[in-house]
Amino acid sequence: MSKARKALAEAREIKNPELDLVDKGIHSFEELPGLFNMLNITRLTLSHNRIKDIPPSIAYLVNLEILTLFNNQIEELPVSISSLPKLRILNVGMNRLDSLPRGFGALPVLEVLDLTYNNLNENSLPGNFFMLETLRALYLGDNDFEVLPPEIGQLKNLQILVLRENDLIDVPKEIGELTRLRELHIQANRLTVLPPEIGNLDLVGSKSILKMDFNPWVTPIADQLQVGISHVIDYIRSETYRYLYNRHISTRGPPPPKVNDKSRKISRIKQQG
């Protein structure tokens, strides 16, 4: 009996609604017979396996609240995933996604979405993505976004937004509408300026985080950043900066080149035929 089957049988026996199948060498859900009949499951963790496909039957697990698929080889998610009525936390980090399925934004109670370390960009998001009103944390680090759609402003409950190591050349001013945002990670992109609206947010309090290193900032921002994040925000809130920002936007040339080398990312490996 495989390690996976053993773990599955054990969980069934003790009626454990939280199923841990981490690092069990699983290639396919076919190695987990009966899993989709275990309707009592609230958490399913399949990190560090070699799964390529998520079957549509995943939607049978109607009590699923937490689904963790970190570090597999998933290239796409089934459309049916958006019908999981109780899914609150979805972690598909470190996979090979280059798009999200149609209708994904219909997930009714999704709170935490981790898409770290995939191959996603602004064209990978389905039309209703920003309908995910319940979202409080969105992890998009290590992807390929050059632009963040202005609809980001619709995610009113967002408290955490991670865009570390993408290819962003701009942050939309609508980010200033995310009044509950207290963590913003935009380090290692191609950003030169930030919209003054970001000054509306509380990103420098004792309960806030703003990470913005490794960007080709305009000199005044880079100078303030040397002294500290709070100085950057103070500066962004000033009239001087507003003037500089407007002039910069109207006169700026081509965006800075991409500098992140992503060729060695394991998410880039493509399945053969």
Next chain:
Amino acid sequence: MNERKPDDSPLPPSELLSLDHSQLYMRRKLTSSDSNLSVYNFDLLSDENPHIPEDNAPLQGSFSSIVDTYNNLEYTPNSITVDMSQKTCSHCKDGFSNEKIVNTNGELWHTQCFVCAQCFRPFPEGIYYEFEGRKYCEHDFQVLFAPYCGKCGEFVIGRVIKAMNANWHPKCFCCEMCNKQLADYGFIRNQGRALCHDCNAQVKAVGLGKHVCHKCHGVIDEKPLRFRGEVYHAYHFNCTACGTELKSDAREVKSRPGLLANDVNELYCLRCHDKMGIPICGACRRPIEERVVTALGKHWHVEHFVCAKCEKPFLGHRHYEKKGLAYCETHYHQLFGNLCFVCNQVIQVDVFTALNKAWCVHHFACSICDQKLNQKTKFYECDEKPVCKKCNDKFPAEFKRRLRKAHQYTPQRAPV
């Protein structure tokens, strides 16, 4: 007393039977002294001026002539000797031979002549009615002359009430609101209805927007006392505690909260009510007679116990207290933090705080493999989320290199 009927037991001519009399119409029985008389007694009740008829009031209408006749009846002794040869039948004027003779009130009849003027049959049970000198059986008399009741439609024998353009049995002429018999009290016509004085006063008072006491039916001029769903004059009640007569400021106390029926409610004077310790709402300062919420060392109306931030009532939902104020879950978190990053619930007991976040004991775990962590477990950080050593080790080399680079570069944050 022996009772005989004219047709079955022959009567000696010498025995003249007596009749009782009345000043009014008589229903007669031919037999012995009849204690079973019915009387027609017309009361003419006028609506505008309620008329209380006196006993033996004179009759009205066409029947009065009969009354006259019988008002003059003489009492005839039971036994009297009469010379039969000179007597004639009151009906056919012939003399009598040796036969049964009927004697009524001094008049003599052949048995076959003593019959109903209408149907020519003997009077059943000897009962007859007399009108304008003729005698009728009960049936024909009623058909020809008796009034019928405007309510039940039956003939009215005995006392007749004439009112509202109709005749009534006394028991049938009633107040249309309270059903009290009106014959002896008079009545008032109110929009085509006959009402007693009280009900008429009520109708008038309600029309003027006044309350009517549920106990005495009188109009309440001052502020009414509400009690068990009705209104009353306050002076009908006494305080449950001290017994003083109540004023309209008395309080009705729902003595068993939550019960639907209010027939267990009690009344207290204002002073006793205040002394009883009825809880006072911490928000509106008014007594709480329904459900009481006790929190923050005070009592509250359910709808007045609200979040200090958004002012929405908790209505039984969980609230959180901080510095003497109560908050809803959302605002408690917004103001004071400590929502678990995983379950998003307020953390009640033990809190893990790290990486600008908080976790409840059950949910502090590696963000990648969901393995539980505790205070002693060493963990790594990635995007400000906890990562266990095993997971960190499994990161691809190029990713680890980048993480390391980022950590080296990040300026040390001043400890908060």
